Amino acid sequence: MTSSASTTLAAARSSPATVFGYTPVQAVALAVMVALVAFTPSVLYPVFLMKVLCFAMFACAFNLLIGYVGLLSFGHAAFFGMGSYVTAWTAKNWGLSAELAILLGGVTGAGIGVVFGWLAIRRLGIYFAMITLALAQMVYFVCLEAPFTGGEDGIQQVPRAKLLGFISMQSDMAMYWLVAGLFLFFFLLIHRIVHSPFGQVLKAVRENEPRATSLGYRTNDYKLIAFIISSFIAGIAGGTKALVFGIATLTDVHFSMSGEVVLMVLLGGLGTVFGPVVGALVVTAMENYLAQFGAWVTVTQGAIFVVCVLAFRRGIIGEIGARLKLAL
Amino acid sequence: MFTIFGIPGPLLFGQLLLGLINGAFYAMLSLGLAVIFGLLNIINFAHGALFMMGAFVAWMLLNYAGIGYWWALLLAPLIVGAFGLVLERTLISRLYKLDHLYGLLLTFGLALVIEGLFRNEYGSSGMPYQIPSALQGATNLGFMFLPNYRGWVVVAALVVCLATWLLIEKTKLGAMLRAATENAPLVQAFGVNVPRMVTLTYAGGVALAALAGVLAAPIYSVNPNMGSSFINTVFAVVVIGGMGSIIGSVLTGFGLGIIEGLTKVFYPEASATVVFVVMAIVLLTRPAGLFGKAA
Numbered sequence: 001m002t003s004s005a006s007t008t009l010a011a012a013r014s015s016p017a018t019v020f021g022y023t024p025v026q027a028v029a030l031a032v033m034v035a036l037v038a039f040t041p042s043v044l045y046p047v048f049l050m051k052v053l054c055f056a057m058f059a060c061a062f063n064l065l066i067g068y069v070g071l072l073s074f075g076h077a078a079f080f081g082m083g084s085y086v087t088a089w090t091a092k093n094w095g096l097s098a099e100l101a102i103l104l105g106g107v108t109g110a111g112i113g114v115v116f117g118w119l120a121i122r123r124l125g126i127y128f129a130m131i132t133l134a135l136a137q138m139v140y141f142v143c144l145e146a147p148f149t150g151g152e153d154g155i156q157q158v159p160r161a162k163l164l165g166f167i168s169m170q171s172d173m174a175m176y177w178l179v180a181g182l183f184l185f186f187f188l189l190i191h192r193i194v195h196s197p198f199g200q201v202l203k204a205v206r207e208n209e210p211r212a213t214s215l216g217y218r219t220n221d222y223k224l225i226a227f228i229i230s231s232f233i234a235g236i237a238g239g240t241k242a243l244v245f246g247i248a249t250l251t252d253v254h255f256s257m258s259g260e261v262v263l264m265v266l267l268g269g270l271g272t273v274f275g276p277v278v279g280a281l282v283v284t285a286m287e288n289y290l291a292q293f294g295a296w297v298t299v300t301q302g303a304i305f306v307v308c309v310l311a312f313r314r315g316i317i318g319e320i321g322a323r324l325k326l327a328l
Numbered sequence: 329m330f331t332i333f334g335i336p337g338p339l340l341f342g343q344l345l346l347g348l349i350n351g352a353f354y355a356m357l358s359l360g361l362a363v364i365f366g367l368l369n370i371i372n373f374a375h376g377a378l379f380m381m382g383a384f385v386a387w388m389l390l391n392y393a394g395i396g397y398w399w400a401l402l403l404a405p406l407i408v409g410a411f412g413l414v415l416e417r418t419l420i421s422r423l424y425k426l427d428h429l430y431g432l433l434l435t436f437g438l439a440l441v442i443e444g445l446f447r448n449e450y451g452s453s454g455m456p457y458q459i460p461s462a463l464q465g466a467t468n469l470g471f472m473f474l475p476n477y478r479g480w481v482v483v484a485a486l487v488v489c490l491a492t493w494l495l496i497e498k499t500k501l502g503a504m505l506r507a508a509t510e511n512a513p514l515v516q517a518f519g520v521n522v523p524r525m526v527t528l529t530y531a532g533g534v535a536l537a538a539l540a541g542v543l544a545a546p547i548y549s550v551n552p553n554m555g556s557s558f559i560n561t562v563f564a565v566v567v568i569g570g571m572g573s574i575i576g577s578v579l580t581g582f583g584l585g586i587i588e589g590l591t592k593v594f595y596p597e598a599s600a601t602v603v604f605v606v607m608a609i610v611l612l613t614r615p616a617g618l619f620g621k622a623a
Binding site: 072119120122123125126127129130131133134135137138141142144145255259262266294295296297298299301302303304305306308309310313 | 365370371419422423426428429430432433434436437438439440441442443444445447448556560561563564566567597600601603604605607608611612615
């Protein structure tokens, strides 16, 4: 996984001045992204955009692991799905306000992440992927049978809880600003983490774990913390999606959801700043337009995987960055 | 009616048999995964899809060409194996110099394509496949009725696993295979065509999956999702057993099938998750797996 990432790293080194860890080009790209988030809902359907932003959050969380620590998790649906269940359940049955319900979703994701991470970081590479996959499958089976998830029906008719207990989220635009705010917050937070001293150690672990160990870092602790942060944000993303659509179902916790987030990040560009967002946009849009053709969605997703792996390993943003010799 | 630990005997043995059947498929699938992993260093995520393809090829042979079960048992693995050969040559072989995770992503994509195509063509509801006439009916073993076909599946799986073990441990071909797993460049220097061996190993592992698929066709209905529901559990089996040894995969496969069956008797709620709990325990105590070598 290091080839594309090391090119972006090399590019990052060669660029001189940075503002809050952003190169001038990245700062411009960030401004464009913020502008797009602010103005597209007047052009496009806000519910579709909220879906994109939820998945973008999910993909950014996943990218933190694969792009900066080099860990491929195939079980992220567990955090996303359980976050979505817990947010939906607490908003519906306890009448929690929106921010508390979503926060609980994130905490649930992080809680499962502690267990998953604690077990899975004992093994590396392919085994890590298989262990996370298997553990997520276990969570899926639990959700299938546990009473509180509603089994095949899921949790339906979840009310869009009021923000802070008094701001109505009934209109799509009100909800949109909440989702957009959450997305931007976590997008910036992940960037901040990656550029912190902690993030530098993560990159060192990715590039050469034995050397990081010999420098005195407990690499497993760093990996575990990164894993928990990632699962927390994945839970937040799932919870937000549950409030947007008013429903939490088995789809969110199914292992194909884990595959989908891998696809988004791979297509957008592993280890790039903006890749996961672009990947989430492309994959969600594709699913929307292909939904009427049934299983062709799956076939197309599979074909994109194959093409990306064989010929397009840098992904969309990584490829653009490499062409322009810029870190994006 | 007699009871064991307060459980009616027929119920206990019935679930044990079901566990043994599932175990037979776990064993055959994890065996193929282990053989492929040994030489190619990739986890074949498409294994479940190819297992499903084996069942479908048997169904197609019967419904489009009128070729019955026994011929399908031979032809389906050959056809799917040939398909695997093409996959390895055209796609997978391009990734050997890259990080192993790319192999996982590629075969995951292939699994999506294969399953999606079959779902488009045949829907998700599943189609029945008749038990061959020679194996219909059941035998009274005294303590339970054994459906003949299920008995056959367990025996056939054991024979296949044993044959694979003999091939790899006791023949010259197997010796070359093991040597290439240890040190491929050296074996190549001795004049063995290693790339061809790699291709054939992949095709062989895939053929094993397809054979399991044909055996499974009369038990589970033939449907595009039959592979993906199995393969996640098989990955847990592989983690538990470790990918070091053939015997290890076989024992772990059968053992976990039986544990699953027993759980169904004593604590049915946990039967779907018990394999994963075992995996967690094994990871805590022996991270390399029961039969694996420490990395």
